[in-house]
Amino acid sequence: MKSSIFQTAFLAAALILLPGLSLAATDKAPAAGEPKAATKAKAAEKGDKAKGSKAAAKIKLVDINSAGKAELKSLPGISDADADKIIAGRPYLSKANLATHNIISREVYDALKTRVIAKQNKATEAKVKEKQQEKQKAR
Numbered sequence: 001m002k003s004s005i006f007q008t009a010f011l012a013a014a015l016i017l018l019p020g021l022s023l024a025a026t027d028k029a030p031a032a033g034e035p036k037a038a039t040k041a042k043a044a045e046k047g048d049k050a051k052g053s054k055a056a057a058k059i060k061l062v063d064i065n066s067a068g069k070a071e072l073k074s075l076p077g078i079s080d081a082d083a084d085k086i087i088a089g090r091p092y093l094s095k096a097n098l099a100t101h102n103i104i105s106r107e108v109y110d111a112l113k114t115r116v117i118a119k120q121n122k123a124t125e126a127k128v129k130e131k132q133q134e135k136q137k138a139r
Contacts, residue, residue: 061117064098065091065124075115077108091124091131 062071064086072083085103092098095118099109120128 059115062115063119064095064116065118065120075112077111078104082108091120091127092118093120093128094118 062075064072069080069083069087072078072086073080078086082104086098089097089101089103095113095116096109097118098104098116099106
């Protein structure tokens with residue numbers, strides 16, 4: 001009985017520590033035979049990944065509920081007519097409303113969905129409530 005408890009505890013400890021050991025192996029300094037160029041290349045890859053994430057974070061999101069026509073036209077696939085339709089259909093509860101309400105095509109939406117946002121503010125909330133009341137009256 002004591003033997004099986006000990007074996008179970010040992011196995012559980014090994015399973016908990018095993019992933020930590022594999023991570024420690026990848027963080028070791030380069031081996032003596034490994035050239036310095038390979039080490040520099042690995043460091044450059046890490047730097048490139050960090051720069052790529054910083055560049056992605058620097059993309060300014062366009063609020064479809066408050067952006068002007070010029071700002072909307074700067075988005076990929078948005079023409080003058082599309083920008084006018086976006087402005088006329090405000091407010092949007094979600095950026096997906098652009099595609100679901102047939103304001104823009106699904107293909108255009110897929111191209112710009114990472115660059116837009118639909119922020120809600122007090123004025124937007126009031127307009128949403130107004131539209132909901134209009135829909136209820138129409139029924």
